[in-house]
Amino acid sequence: MPGSSPPIELRGVSKSYVRGHQVVPVLTDISFTIEPGEFLALMGPSGSGKSTLLNLVAGIDRADSGSILVGGTDITLLDDSDLARWRSRSVGFVFQFYNLIPVLTALENVELPLLLTPLSPRLRREHARAALSLVGLAERMDHRPGELSGGQQQRTAIARALVADPDILVADEPTGDLDRRSAEEVLGLMAGLNESMGKTIVMVTHDPKAAEHAHRVRSLEKGVLADADPALHP
Numbered sequence: 210m211p212g213s214s215p216p217i218e219l220r221g222v223s224k225s226y227v228r229g230h231q232v233v234p235v236l237t238d239i240s241f242t243i244e245p246g247e248f249l250a251l252m253g254p255s256g257s258g259k260s261t262l263l264n265l266v267a268g269i270d271r272a273d274s275g276s277i278l279v280g281g282t283d284i285t286l287l288d289d290s291d292l293a294r295w296r297s298r299s300v301g302f303v304f305q306f307y308n309l310i311p312v313l314t315a316l317e318n319v320e321l322p323l324l325l326t327p328l329s330p331r332l333r334r335e336h337a338r339a340a341l342s343l344v345g346l347a348e349r350m351d352h353r354p355g356e357l358s359g360g361q362q363q364r365t366a367i368a369r370a371l372v373a374d375p376d377i378l379v380a381d382e383p384t385g386d387l388d389r390r391s392a393e394e395v396l397g398l399m400a401g402l403n404e405s406m407g408k409t410i411v412m413v414t415h416d417p418k419a420a421e422h423a424h425r426v427r428s429l430e431k432g433v434l435a436d437a438d439p440a441l442h443p
């Protein structure tokens with residue numbers, strides 16, 4: 210359903226980590242809005258806080274202050290179990306190194322998020338098969354990750370991220386471990402999901418070529434959001 214995704218609004222979001230006796234600020238007063246159905250790329254040097262910001266948006270980690278409104282709900286106010294429930298319904302995750310379970314087949318990996326839902330085993334299988342077909346891996350369902358190329362593993366991970374039909378996909382350097390051709394396949398797939406299914410995508414990347422697939426690029430510098438980059442996306 211294109212256009213069904215909620216807007217994501219960050220207001221004055223800050224986050225520090227404590228290292229020994231030192232408080233290390235990682236994100237300082239971040240405010241911006243991700244539009245419904247937007248494909249946003251987050252760039253910036255290593256250590257600038259990209260993964261931390263992504264994890265806050267995805268409800269994996271908690272901000273120290275500020276609010277994060279998703280479709281009007283402030284997820285920073287949810288208790289741990291409500292946040293976990295929101296996350297499992299609303300957000301799919303894609304990681305740099307795929308994070309597939311090596312002893313499970315592609316189909317079993319994709320089915321995993323559905324084990325937390327009341328779906329019957331038969332429906333779980335059906336949904337997992339449909340997600341793998343969507344990413345072009347109908348022929349590879351019974352393969353284990355070790356029998357798949359990097360690009361195929363990442364497409365399996367995208368199928369796993371999609372299988373519960375979340376509105377939001379977050380991806381942390383999803384092409385960081387792929388050759389150019391596989392990277393382009395994965396990016397084309399994500400852009401297609403964004404376009405045809407209206408998924409909001411927030412993607413962290415180092416790669417300007419990857420960022421070209423996004424509608425908009427924002428950059429982090431030492432935990433502060435830099436101005437939008439009109440050179441990349443006028």
Ligand code: ADP
Pocket residue numbers: 226227228235253254255256257258259260261262
């Ligand atoms: P990026 O993804 O842009 O490379 P991160 O968000 O991973 O940056 O990290 C930003 C900063 O926060 C880094 O200085 C990192 O060392 C620090 N950091 C990240 N996670 C933790 C943690 N769990 N504990 C302490 N410091 C952390």
Ligand code: MG
Pocket residue numbers: 259260261381
């Ligand atoms: Mg990172």
